[in-house]
Amino acid sequence: MVHTPPTAAAPQVHWASLDEIDPVVLYRLLWLRSEVFNGEQHCTDDDLDGRELDPSSRIGWVEVDKEPVATLRAFDEDGVTVLGRLATAADHRGRGLAAALVRRAVAESAGRPVVLHAQAHLQDWYAGLGFALDGEPFMEAGIPHVPMRLTR
Numbered sequence: 577m578v579h580t581p582p583t584a585a586a587p588q589v590h591w592a593s594l595d596e597i598d599p600v601v602l603y604r605l606l607w608l609r610s611e612v613f614n615g616e617q618h619c620t621d622d623d624l625d626g627r628e629l630d631p632s633s634r635i636g637w638v639e640v641d642k643e644p645v646a647t648l649r650a651f652d653e654d655g656v657t658v659l660g661r662l663a664t665a666a667d668h669r670g671r672g673l674a675a676a677l678v679r680r681a682v683a684e685s686a687g688r689p690v691v692l693h694a695q696a697h698l699q700d701w702y703a704g705l706g707f708a709l710d711g712e713p714f715m716e717a718g719i720p721h722v723p724m725r726l727t728r
Contacts, residue, residue, distance in 0.1 A: 587638045587673055589680040594628045597635060604644045605637055612663035619717035627651050627660075636680050638673045646673035650681045657685040659692040678705050682726060690726035695719055 594602070606624070613619040627633055632652035637644045645668040649661040659681050664674050682690055682705075693716055694702045699709065702724050711723035 587671075587676050589636055589638055589676050591634055591636045591680060591684060593631075593634055601637075601644065602635075605635060605647045608644055608647055608665060609661055609663050611665070613661075613717070617717075617719060619719065634681075634684065636677045638676065640668065646677055648674070648677040648681055650684065652688065655688060657681070657688045657690045659690060675705060678702075682706075692724050693721045694724050696722050699724070 597605070627649065628635065630651045634650050635647060636650070637647040639645065646664040647661065648659060648663075650657055650659050652658070659678065662674055662677065690707075691710065692702070692707065694707070696713055697720075699722050706726055706728070707724040708727045709722055710725035713720055713722050715721070
């Protein structure tokens with residue numbers, strides 16, 4: 577498992593494949609995603625779609641007091657890195673944790689194109705991280721989304 581040492585400006589981001597994650601940590605990561613996507617956002621689609629089983633899939637997360645409080649998933653598809661499942665615990669938002677996860681995922685993409693489906697209300701937030709609109713709005717999991725692509 578690869579770790580980035582924490583600094584005053586950046587939280588420690590853990591980055592690993594499914595088989596490298598301790599089962600208790602994995603459970604807590606999935607619980608966090610469930611709390612955000614199902615509990616808060618009332619998503620209509622299942623969170624678990626099998627993509628974590630893809631050999632290219634990686635999960636990033638940030639812990640506070642050994643408890644995961646933010647997470648993201650990345651996988652490769654046809655030479656493109658796809659980001660998704662970005663979730664931050666409500667009481668830890670606004671601290672730059674999600675941005676740190678996105679930056680780590682971009683760094684891990686090894687120069688490949690990076691895309692994501694952003695919830696439409698977060699389009700400007702992703703634009704601040706270097707992503708640009710890459711298509712028409714659409715509905716996903718009962719929530720308006722927009723396709724975005726990293727501009728390098």
